[in-house]
Amino acid sequence: MDKRIRCSELESKIVSAEEAALLVKDGMVVGASGFTPAGYPKAVPLAIAERAENGEKLGITLITGASVGDELDGALARAGVVRKRYPYQTNKSMRDSINAGEIAYADMHLSHVPQWIKYGYFGNIDVAIVEAVAITEDGGIVPSTSIGNSNVLVDMADVVIVEINTSQPESLEGIHDIYSPANPPHRKPIPVLNPEDRIGTTYIPCDPEKIKAIVYSDITDKTRGVTPIDEDSKKVSKFIIDFLKDEIKAGRMPEKLLPLQSGVGSVANAILGGLCESDFENLNIYSEVLQDSVLDLIDCGKVDVASATSLTISPERLDDFYENFDKYRDKIILRPQEISNNPEVIRRLGVIAMNTAIEFDIYGNVNSTNVNGVRMMNGIGGSGDFARNAYLTIFITMSTAKNGTLSSVVPFVKHVDHTEHDVHVVVTEQGIADLRGLSPKEKAITIIENCVHPDFKEELMEYYENSLKESSHLHTPHDLSKVFAKKEAAKAD
Amino acid sequence: MDKRIRCSELESKIVSAEEAALLVKDGMVVGASGFTPAGYPKAVPLAIAERAENGEKLGITLITGASVGDELDGALARAGVVRKRYPYQTNKSMRDSINAGEIAYADMHLSHVPQWIKYGYFGNIDVAIVEAVAITEDGGIVPSTSIGNSNVLVDMADVVIVEINTSQPESLEGIHDIYSPANPPHRKPIPVLNPEDRIGTTYIPCDPEKIKAIVYSDITDKTRGVTPIDEDSKKVSKFIIDFLKDEIKAGRMPEKLLPLQSGVGSVANAILGGLCESDFENLNIYSEVLQDSVLDLIDCGKVDVASATSLTISPERLDDFYENFDKYRDKIILRPQEISNNPEVIRRLGVIAMNTAIEFDIYGNVNSTNVNGVRMMNGIGGSGDFARNAYLTIFITMSTAKNGTLSSVVPFVKHVDHTEHDVHVVVTEQGIADLRGLSPKEKAITIIENCVHPDFKEELMEYYENSLKESSHLHTPHDLSKVFAKKEAAKAD
Numbered sequence: 001m002d003k004r005i006r007c008s009e010l011e012s013k014i015v016s017a018e019e020a021a022l023l024v025k026d027g028m029v030v031g032a033s034g035f036t037p038a039g040y041p042k043a044v045p046l047a048i049a050e051r052a053e054n055g056e057k058l059g060i061t062l063i064t065g066a067s068v069g070d071e072l073d074g075a076l077a078r079a080g081v082v083r084k085r086y087p088y089q090t091n092k093s094m095r096d097s098i099n100a101g102e103i104a105y106a107d108m109h110l111s112h113v114p115q116w117i118k119y120g121y122f123g124n125i126d127v128a129i130v131e132a133v134a135i136t137e138d139g140g141i142v143p144s145t146s147i148g149n150s151n152v153l154v155d156m157a158d159v160v161i162v163e164i165n166t167s168q169p170e171s172l173e174g175i176h177d178i179y180s181p182a183n184p185p186h187r188k189p190i191p192v193l194n195p196e197d198r199i200g201t202t203y204i205p206c207d208p209e210k211i212k213a214i215v216y217s218d219i220t221d222k223t224r225g226v227t228p229i230d231e232d233s234k235k236v237s238k239f240i241i242d243f244l245k246d247e248i249k250a251g252r253m254p255e256k257l258l259p260l261q262s263g264v265g266s267v268a269n270a271i272l273g274g275l276c277e278s279d280f281e282n283l284n285i286y287s288e289v290l291q292d293s294v295l296d297l298i299d300c301g302k303v304d305v306a307s308a309t310s311l312t313i314s315p316e317r318l319d320d321f322y323e324n325f326d327k328y329r330d331k332i333i334l335r336p337q338e339i340s341n342n343p344e345v346i347r348r349l350g351v352i353a354m355n356t357a358i359e360f361d362i363y364g365n366v367n368s369t370n371v372n373g374v375r376m377m378n379g380i381g382g383s384g385d386f387a388r389n390a391y392l393t394i395f396i397t398m399s400t401a402k403n404g405t406l407s408s409v410v411p412f413v414k415h416v417d418h419t420e421h422d423v424h425v426v427v428t429e430q431g432i433a434d435l436r437g438l439s440p441k442e443k444a445i446t447i448i449e450n451c452v453h454p455d456f457k458e459e460l461m462e463y464y465e466n467s468l469k470e471s472s473h474l475h476t477p478h479d480l481s482k483v484f485a486k487k488e489a490a491k492a493d
Numbered sequence: 494m495d496k497r498i499r500c501s502e503l504e505s506k507i508v509s510a511e512e513a514a515l516l517v518k519d520g521m522v523v524g525a526s527g528f529t530p531a532g533y534p535k536a537v538p539l540a541i542a543e544r545a546e547n548g549e550k551l552g553i554t555l556i557t558g559a560s561v562g563d564e565l566d567g568a569l570a571r572a573g574v575v576r577k578r579y580p581y582q583t584n585k586s587m588r589d590s591i592n593a594g595e596i597a598y599a600d601m602h603l604s605h606v607p608q609w610i611k612y613g614y615f616g617n618i619d620v621a622i623v624e625a626v627a628i629t630e631d632g633g634i635v636p637s638t639s640i641g642n643s644n645v646l647v648d649m650a651d652v653v654i655v656e657i658n659t660s661q662p663e664s665l666e667g668i669h670d671i672y673s674p675a676n677p678p679h680r681k682p683i684p685v686l687n688p689e690d691r692i693g694t695t696y697i698p699c700d701p702e703k704i705k706a707i708v709y710s711d712i713t714d715k716t717r718g719v720t721p722i723d724e725d726s727k728k729v730s731k732f733i734i735d736f737l738k739d740e741i742k743a744g745r746m747p748e749k750l751l752p753l754q755s756g757v758g759s760v761a762n763a764i765l766g767g768l769c770e771s772d773f774e775n776l777n778i779y780s781e782v783l784q785d786s787v788l789d790l791i792d793c794g795k796v797d798v799a800s801a802t803s804l805t806i807s808p809e810r811l812d813d814f815y816e817n818f819d820k821y822r823d824k825i826i827l828r829p830q831e832i833s834n835n836p837e838v839i840r841r842l843g844v845i846a847m848n849t850a851i852e853f854d855i856y857g858n859v860n861s862t863n864v865n866g867v868r869m870m871n872g873i874g875g876s877g878d879f880a881r882n883a884y885l886t887i888f889i890t891m892s893t894a895k896n897g898t899l900s901s902v903v904p905f906v907k908h909v910d911h912t913e914h915d916v917h918v919v920v921t922e923q924g925i926a927d928l929r930g931l932s933p934k935e936k937a938i939t940i941i942e943n944c945v946h947p948d949f950k951e952e953l954m955e956y957y958e959n960s961l962k963e964s965s966h967l968h969t970p971h972d973l974s975k976v977f978a979k980k981e982a983a984k985a986d
């Protein structure tokens with residue numbers, strides 16, 4: 001017997017992707033594993049897409065952990081199979097269909113999704129499709145490179161399809177820690193007291209009866225390459241490191257810092273990477289996503305433990321990672337996003353949250369989702385879970401966009417994802433602004449002085465000073481008739 | 494010895510309010526008890542104000558639990574003593590000074606305040622002034638009608654001034670439950686698993702050495718009267734009750750509901766009051782503030798336990814309340830706002846959050862703070878703590894404002910306090926809209942159809958339909974050049 005399937009009664013469930021795909025029917029709510037292009041099912045979604053491409057009427061609601069790779073989001077979006085999408089996405093085809101108004105997308109805090117599934121807010125979950133590296137003797141599903149909502153979906157779905165992905169090494173078994181709190185009024189404290197605490201099982205418990213199909217696949221995760229770290233990112237990284245050092249000096253931060261969270265993407269990766277050259281020691285990561293920079297930090301001995309719900313290593317780095325997996329395995333824990341993004345745990349641990357923004361305004365409100373207020377990029381993701389509950393909340397953006405023609409600091413953001421109440425520090429390659437405890441007017445001055453690109457400083461100061469003159473009230477002075485008047489507001493890309 | 498001061502070494506600390514006030518010096522950071530016009534110090538603030546009125550240069554930063562009564566916020570604002578104010582306010586003089594740009598106000602989530610004090614984000618706390626009904630043998634301070642941040646302020650301040658208020662009955666002793674989590678990385682789970690759980694002491698522990706002055710006062714809490722419940726509030730209350738019943742039927746809500754939170758003010762009071770006529774039994778309240786309606790609910794046998802940080806009973810009801818206090822005392826728990834508003838506990842218990850808004854927009858964003866985007870009303874208070882973490886989050890507003898001349902549902906709110914990600918249900922006297930799981934466009938249709946006043950329906954539908962035509966992208970269609978163009982945007986009251 002293949003040692004990837006250790007539950008003998010399940011051997012009879014092995015089918016082709018095409019056969020498994022038939023379990024998904026028009027109108028169904030389908031949940032899938034996956035968080036970033038890591039750990040998502042690939043063969044079955046491709047087979048589902050093919051059915052639609054062959055003319056079958058097939059429309060589903062798709063719920064995942066977060067964004068997923070092209071075999072799921074891309075293929076299904078292009079085939080017109082997705083009617084509704086929750087809760088986050090980054091795939092170009094998916095995004096285009098959403099912005100064309102063809103797919104109804106609802107953008108959600110990632111920590112809300114698992115409990116919504118459990119509360120029944122999405123209705124019945126008809127099918128869960130989850131990628132795994134193995135199935136245990138009792139039908140337990142051992143996830144691959146992410147967990148996301150897999151455990152909750154498996155628990156709530158009528159039917160479970162497992163994709164055993166042989167491109168994902170079995171050595172991943174053991175890094176997962178599955179735990180799901182009960183629904184209110186029976187919920188208990190989540191017993192994570194330190195980033196390294198293990199509180200659950202290494203597999204997703206599943207009644208073997210529910211597993212109706214098992215599919216073998218060897219399609220690799222389509223993780224993104226990491227772009228080389230540029231000068232501007234290095235500047236941002238240095239501003240943040242110096243800021244953290246000052247916090248320690250001021251007695252507001254422990255010497256070894258507190259657990260770090262960092263958003264996804266190249267800038268976020270660069271900022272974490274910058275810590276390799278810092279004096280910090282024995283760092284912990286408590287985040288959603290572990291990227292290459294976390295491996296660097298483990299390599300240089302800076303990080304003791306890194307907890308997240310997804311492991312998204314660049315293609316360039318992947319072989320080396322698995323070859324040296326023994327060096328990393330004891331330092332990495334993957335958790336369900338119900339735990340990695342849980343406000344209870346984030347607050348208790350006192351996470352330092354670093355996320356990137358599209359733009360922020362002079363009063364400290366942040367737009368993370370909609371370019372020009374109308375073009376949906378990805379979604380809020382976990383940024384709100386971390387920003388609201390962190391010990392220290394930092395938002396990062398480069399001071400200009402579109403080749404320097406637009407300022408990323410504006411009078412009034414065109415979409416608000418994080419309000420003034422949730423933003424402690426903003427930083428661009430121009431500088432860093434500590435907004436804690438400041439009134440709106442003090443924030444405006446500090447932001448304009450420290451973060452705005454020289455090309456736009458005068459313009460913003462003029463808006464602010466004019467508002468001071470024109471505004472009927474002077475707590476948050478505004479001349480709102482002006483804020484969206486600029487030409488750029490009309491054209492959105 | 495007066496049995497209100499049971500620690501004999503403290504008897505020597507009894508001084509006049511004027512003498513105690515001298516402990517407060519120009520430039521100091523002063524923390525005070527108080528949450529709503531309940532449990533705030535009165536005599537000492539009046540004496541501080543007098544010093545400034547007599548010409549002394551005196552400016553302070555003032556941190557309280559939330560809003561407080563006129564003897565503190567009003568008197569100090571009028572005397573020009575407050576330079577900076579955190580985190581919430583409702584007093585007319587305070588609000589006017591803030592809107593005139595004379596007092597720097599920073600609006601904060603109430604759950605963030607206690608940890609900011611403990612993290613040192615406000616700097617050193619020079620003096621804490623707290624109202625009490627008694628001092629225990631060991632110097633423990635027994636709070637009066639609210640706790641707010643008193644325990645944290647007492648712990649962190651260099652100097653503590655206690656106002657023993659003889660208008661507050663000693664029988665209040667025993668209803669408080671004081672507990673404060675450690676700072677990260679040493680924080681443990683907060684052991685509140687049910688609204689009735691008591692996890693701490695009935696007094697605020699305090700080294701008697703720190704208490705530098707004790708002042709007697711008999712000035713009563715200046716709680717507000719409750720306006721009679723009007724027809725529109727009754728309609729809203731009925732919409733919500735029917736909605737909750739449907740949730741139970743759909744299996745998404747336990748029969749006895751989950752703990753209820755309700756905002757402050759007459760509408761919020763009316764909505765809770767409406768439950769007296771409902772079929773619900775054995776209800777629990779887990780809120781910030783207990784108003785008259787909670788007494789009604791206890792009277793009619795509907796409520797088993799009510800937990801909050803403030804007890805703000807109308808003047809009309811107060812005598813009766815204290816006369817029959819035995820009926821209420823076992824059902825009421827007052828906690829620090831660090832616990833009443835804690836995301837960890839709110840989420841675990843699965844609170845149903847009902848808060849009022851100034852306006853909301855067709856995509857489900859809520860403005861709770863700034864009328865016309867510039868006139869600060871009160872602040873976000875605890876509404877964000879509850880909205881983000883609740884099992885079910887409801888925002889309420891009447892469909893029109895200013896005698897029917899303005900719609901409270903708009904294309905784009907002029908200040909965002911709660912984003913689309915945090916709002917499950919919106920309700921006006923026109924109807925209720927369930928936004929869970931809807932895409933922005935579905936939200937717009939549902940909100941316009943159900944919640945908008947007939948006078949404004951056409952206008953809003955026109956905006957929406959025009960945006961569908963004009964917007965370059967169709968996920969959240971907007972024509973932003975139009976949203977703040979209306980005349981009302983310029984004049985703010």
Ligand SMILES: CC(C)(COP(=O)(O)OP(=O)(O)OC[C@H]1O[C@@H](n2cnc3c(N)ncnc32)[C@H](O)[C@@H]1OP(=O)(O)O)[C@@H](O)C(=O)NCCC(=O)NCCS
Nearest residue numbers: 263264355356357358359368377378380381382383401408
């Ligand atoms: C906000 C976010 C989209 C920024 O990502 P990024 O990779 O740094 O963004 P980019 O610089 O590539 O900008 C994305 C697009 O917005 C455009 N843009 C960025 N800033 C802009 C601005 N101020 N005005 C107009 N357009 C802007 C860019 O030009 C780019 O457009 P393009 O795709 O046409 O080139 C991303 O961090 C995100 O999705 N955040 C929310 C979720 C999150 O934080 N997750 C982490 C925890 S899950």
Ligand SMILES: CC(C)(COP(=O)(O)OP(=O)(O)OC[C@H]1O[C@@H](n2cnc3c(N)ncnc32)[C@H](O)[C@@H]1OP(=O)(O)O)[C@@H](O)C(=O)NCCC(=O)NCCS
Nearest residue numbers: 756757848849850851852861870871873874875876894901
């Ligand atoms: C939002 C909030 C101010 C509403 O309170 P309320 O008593 O229902 O509000 P009112 O109807 O009295 O309106 C307040 C003012 O705003 C004005 N207003 C209300 N809606 C308006 C609108 N849509 N457009 C313009 N003005 C509006 C009213 O006319 C009134 O102005 P006035 O003082 O000049 O008469 C209040 O609920 C609040 O402070 N909320 C935030 C904090 C919170 O929720 N706390 C509860 C947990 S702490």
